[in-house]
Structure formats: structure tokens, C-alpha cells
Amino acid sequence: MQTIDLRGVSCPTNFVKAKLELEDIETGTTVEFLLDDGEPVKNVPRSLKAEGHKLLGLKEKDGHYVLTLEKGED
Amino acid sequence: MADVKIDLRNLKAGGFIKERGKDLFTVRLRVPGGRMSVERLSRIASVAQKYGKGFVHLSVRQSIELININFANFDAVVAELGEEQQKVASCGARVRVPTACGGCEYNPNGLVDTQKSALDVDEKLFGTPTGHHKFKVGFAGCPFDCPKSATNDVGLQGAIWPELDAEQCINCGLCAKSCTEGALTMGENGIPLFAEEKCIYCGDCLKVCPTGAWKEQKRGYTVRIGGKWGRSPLVGTLYATFLPEDRVVDFIASVLEWYKEKAEGAGRVRIGDIILREGCETLLAHLRKDFPEYVVDRTIPPQIIQTQLPLQRQ
Numbered sequence: 001m002q003t004i005d006l007r008g009v010s011c012p013t014n015f016v017k018a019k020l021e022l023e024d025i026e027t028g029t030t031v032e033f034l035l036d037d038g039e040p041v042k043n044v045p046r047s048l049k050a051e052g053h054k055l056l057g058l059k060e061k062d063g064h065y066v067l068t069l070e071k072g073e074d
Numbered sequence: 075m076a077d078v079k080i081d082l083r084n085l086k087a088g089g090f091i092k093e094r095g096k097d098l099f100t101v102r103l104r105v106p107g108g109r110m111s112v113e114r115l116s117r118i119a120s121v122a123q124k125y126g127k128g129f130v131h132l133s134v135r136q137s138i139e140l141i142n143i144n145f146a147n148f149d150a151v152v153a154e155l156g157e158e159q160q161k162v163a164s165c166g167a168r169v170r171v172p173t174a175c176g177g178c179e180y181n182p183n184g185l186v187d188t189q190k191s192a193l194d195v196d197e198k199l200f201g202t203p204t205g206h207h208k209f210k211v212g213f214a215g216c217p218f219d220c221p222k223s224a225t226n227d228v229g230l231q232g233a234i235w236p237e238l239d240a241e242q243c244i245n246c247g248l249c250a251k252s253c254t255e256g257a258l259t260m261g262e263n264g265i266p267l268f269a270e271e272k273c274i275y276c277g278d279c280l281k282v283c284p285t286g287a288w289k290e291q292k293r294g295y296t297v298r299i300g301g302k303w304g305r306s307p308l309v310g311t312l313y314a315t316f317l318p319e320d321r322v323v324d325f326i327a328s329v330l331e332w333y334k335e336k337a338e339g340a341g342r343v344r345i346g347d348i349i350l351r352e353g354c355e356t357l358l359a360h361l362r363k364d365f366p367e368y369v370v371d372r373t374i375p376p377q378i379i380q381t382q383l384p385l386q387r388q
Contacts, residue, residue, distance in 0.1 A: 042252050046282040050182060055284035057246045065251070 005034045006044070007064055014040050015047045022053070025071050030056065033067045041065045078146045088165035090148065093141075100131070101140040101151055104163040104200070107174035107192030107213070108136030114160050121154050135210075136173050137163055167209075167342070169195075169202040169330070174213035175220050178232070184215035185232035185277050186295060191322050198323045204330065206337040207344045210302075211326060213295075217276045224310040225303050227333075227345050228326050230295040233275035233316060240265050242287035249279040249288060275315075292316040294368070299329060299357065300346035300376035308346040308376040311354070313361060314368040325365060332360045346376040 004021045006014040018033060025031060035041045041058075045067055049055050052072035059066045091100040103118065110118075118138055122130050127142035143151055152162060163171050174192035178184030191213050199211075212226035216233075223229030245264030252258075257272035258279060266279075275296065279288045294316035301310030317325055333345045336352050349357060354373050362369045 042254070042278075045248055046252065046278070047182075049282060049284065055246065055248065055282075057244065057284075058248045058251060 001068075002029075002031045003034065004031060006040065007034050007036050009040075011039050011043050015044050018044060018048060019051070022071055027071050027073055029071050030068060031071065033069070035065045035067055037063070037065065041067075045069075079149075080145065081149050081152075088168065089162035090143075090145075091139075091165055097144050097146070099143050099145055099148075101143045101148075102133065102163040102165065103138045103140070103155070104161040104171050104196070105137050106171050106196035106200075107177075107189045109189055110138070117154075117156060118160060121151060124154070125151055135171065137171065164201050165208075167204050167207050169199045169204065169209045169211070171200060172196055172211040172213060173221050173226075175215050177213075177215050181215060182281070183218055185234050185275075185293065186213075186215055186319055188213035188215045188230075188232065191230065191295075191319055194323050195326060199326060199330070202330065204337075205334050206340060206348075207342045209330065209333070209345070217274045217296075223301075224298040225301040225307070226310065227299065227301065228329055229298045229301055229310050230317070230322065231298070233292075233294060233296045234277035234280060234290045235275060235292040235316060236268070236273070236277065236279050236288050237291035238266065238268065239287050239289060242285045244285055244287075246284060248282045248284065252278045252282045254278070294318045295322065297325065297368075300349045302344045302346050307379040307381055308344075308350075309379060310346065311373050311376055312370055313358065313373055314365060315370060317365070317368045321365065321368075325361070325368075328361055328364055329357075332357050350375055350378075 006017060009017060035044055045055055048069060054070040054072060056068040056070060089102045091102060093100055122140050125143050125147050126140050129141060131139040131141055133139050172192040172195045174188035177188040178186060195211055210226045211228045212221045212223045214221045214223040214231040217231060219231055223231050243265055247260050250258040250260045250266050255272045255274050257269045258266045261267045280290060297314040297317050298310035299313045300308055302308050333348060337343055337348045354375055358369060
């Protein structure tokens with residue numbers, strides 16, 4: 001599974017970066033994003049959901065968060 | 075200037091405000107909720123160019139104000155703005171043009187259609203004389219409350235009451251992580267626990283929930299009454315929750331009714347100061363008559379903000 005590391009990237013750059021990465025990924029593919037605690041983990045998942053992607057889960061790992069999602073229709 | 079003729083009906087609701095210097099006025103335009111079509115904006119620009127001083131002022135209550143308008147041009151300004159397209163606003167002891175945030179059409183935080191509510195209130199209540207003092211209404215689409223709704227005589231804030239369908243929950247924990255208020259925590263069985271008393275009705279849990287397990291049980295406005303700013307600020311306090319959008323005009327009309335009656339003989343006094351004098355109970359009881367399902371059981375008086383301390387003399 002492809003992992004996109006958005007740690008250390010602040011809002012809204014992290015979301016735009018996630019969007020750009022998702023452009024090169026096929027619909028239906030599962031990917032994971034690494035997100036910092038705080039604003040990023042609160043904002044990025046919600047924005048990705050609003051863009052039509054399917055959120056699958058969230059796990060805490062070594063002080064950051066791993067968000068899994070399935071890419072939605074283009 | 076003896077031959078200057080002015081149609082005094084244009085001045086009925088106010089909106090023409092005396093400036094420094096002879097003959098000059100500010101013309102305050104009616105822009106409910108701050109939304110302005112580009113077409114109207116360019117019309118205003120051409121009128122301002124023709125009759126004004128080369129600039130306009132964007133007021134803190136979302137109006138465009140034409141500056142340096144000679145009173146001899148009042149009728150021409152009103153006519154050229156276009157009767158239907160762009161009306162003049164109000165001043166004085168009247169219901170003012172309501173303010174509102176962008177609402178819910180394009181702003182992802184918006185929970186209710188504040189733009190529509192502002193238009194409704196403007197259409198039905200704008201310019202109503204209070205008999206006492208100005209009366210301001212403001213709409214915020216969510217508890218972020220960019221418009222600072224509680225500093226209005228009546229301030230309304232969009233709200234959602236969430237409800238969990240545990241069967242659809244995938245135990246991801248995104249809602250608990252998103253809840254700024256700490257109202258949601260993950261239980262040992264992986265199902266979120268909802269501490270209702272901490273919820274401020276922002277709806278963030280619904281927005282992030284991947285499966286739609288969080289649903290809206292109620293949606294409407296949280297209503298605060300008695301706020302104002304200025305020399306002696308007051309922050310309005312809670313009177314109703316989840317007031318449906320289609321009851322807003324009637325609710326505000328009911329608040330006005332109480333204000334008109336209780337402020338009789340008090341002079342130029344805002345509703346917040348009348349509540350401080352009368353207490354909250356009679357207003358709660360008055361509103362409960364028509365809105366029993368939305369009015370809260372108890373509230374507190376408007377909150378006095380001592381902005382003059384420590385300068386205030388004892």
C-alpha cells in the first residue's frame with residue numbers, strides 16, 4: 001500500500017499535497033496518509049471525505065496518525 | 075438652494091447620515107447578509123463615481139456606504155441605484171439590516187442557510203420602529219461564530235444535535251479525534267461515548283464520519299438575546315436551541331413585542347439593558363408561549379463586559 005507522509009506539513013498545504021498525490025492514483029485504490037496530531041488530523045480527513053474519497057480508518061502510531069482511505073471517482 | 079426638492083419618503087427608514095461639513099451625507103446601502111451580486115456592485119460603483127468622493131466605505135455591518143453625497147442629490151442617487159436592485163438601509167431606533175456569514179452553500183463549516191435567514195428577516199422586519207433604540211440581528215452558520223452573533227440584540231448560531239447509529243460505526247475514532255470540545259471519547263468496545271453536556275452542536279462528528287453513522291437528530295439555530303457593543307458592552311445569553319429556520323422571523327418578532335412593551339417610557343435603551351432591569355424570566359415566559367419546544371428552562375442575564383476597567387472612576 002502506498003504511504004504518503006504529510007507529517008511536518010501544515011494546513012492547508014497538507015490537504016493540497018494530498019490532492020496532488022491522489023491525482024496519480026487509480027480510483028478504488030487504498031492508500032494511507034501520515035498526519036500530525038492537532039489541526040492536521042482534525043481537518044485533512046474531513047476535507048478528503050468532502051472531496052468524495054472513502055475514509056476507511058484512523059490509527060495512532062508513535063505520536064502521529066495513519067489515515068487509510070480508498071480513492072473516490074475523479 | 076431654495077429650489078432643491080427632496081422626496082422625503084426616501085428618508086423614512088433613515089440611511090442618510092449627516093457627515094462633517096455642510097450639505098454632505100453618507101448614504102448607507104441595504105446589503106442583508108453582506109451578499110452583493112456583481113451586477114449590483116458595478117451599479118453602486120457608477121453611482122459612487124458620479125456623486126461621491128471617489129471611494130466607498132465597507133461598514134462593519136456589511137453595508138457599502140456612499141461617502142460625501144450632497145443632500146441635493148438624494149433623489150438622483152436613490153433613482154440611479156435602482157429602486158428594486160439596491161435599496162437604502164436604515165439608522166436610528168429601528169430594526170437594522172441583518173448581518174450573516176457566507177452560510178452553508180459554499181462554506182464547509184456552515185450548518186444552516188444564514189443567507190436565506192438574513193433575507194427573510196430583512197424582508198419582513200427591516201426598518202420596523204422599536205420605539206426605543208436600534209435593534210440588530212446577526213446570523214452565524216456554525217459555532218465558530220465569525221459574525222460574533224452574541225453581540226447582537228438577537229444573535230442566531232447554526233447548530234446540529236448529533237445521534238449515533240452504532241450499527242454503522244466502524245470504530246475508526248475519527249469523530250473523537252475531530253471533537254474539539256471533548257464531548258466524544260472512544261469507549262472500550264470501540265464505540266464512541268457521547269458526553270452530551272459538552273457538545274456545542276458544531277456537527278464536526280457528522281462531517282468527518284466515514285460511514286454516516288453520526289446523523290443529525292435536530293438542526294436549527296441557537297438563539298442568544300441581549301447583546302450589544304459600544305460604550306457599555308453586553309454579551310447576549312441563551313434563550314432557545316434548535317429553533318427551526320422557518321420560525322426565525324416569528325421568533326424575532328416576538329422578542330420585539332416584549333421589548334416594545336417592557337421598554338415603554340424607558341427612552342433610548344437597548345433590549346439587553348431592559349433585560350438587566352426586568353430580569354430574564356418574563357422574556358423566557360413570553361417566548362415560551364409560542365415557542366415552548368425551543369425555549370430553554372433557564373438562562374442568565376446579559377453578561378456585562380468591563381472594557382473601561384481599570385480606567386473607570388470609582
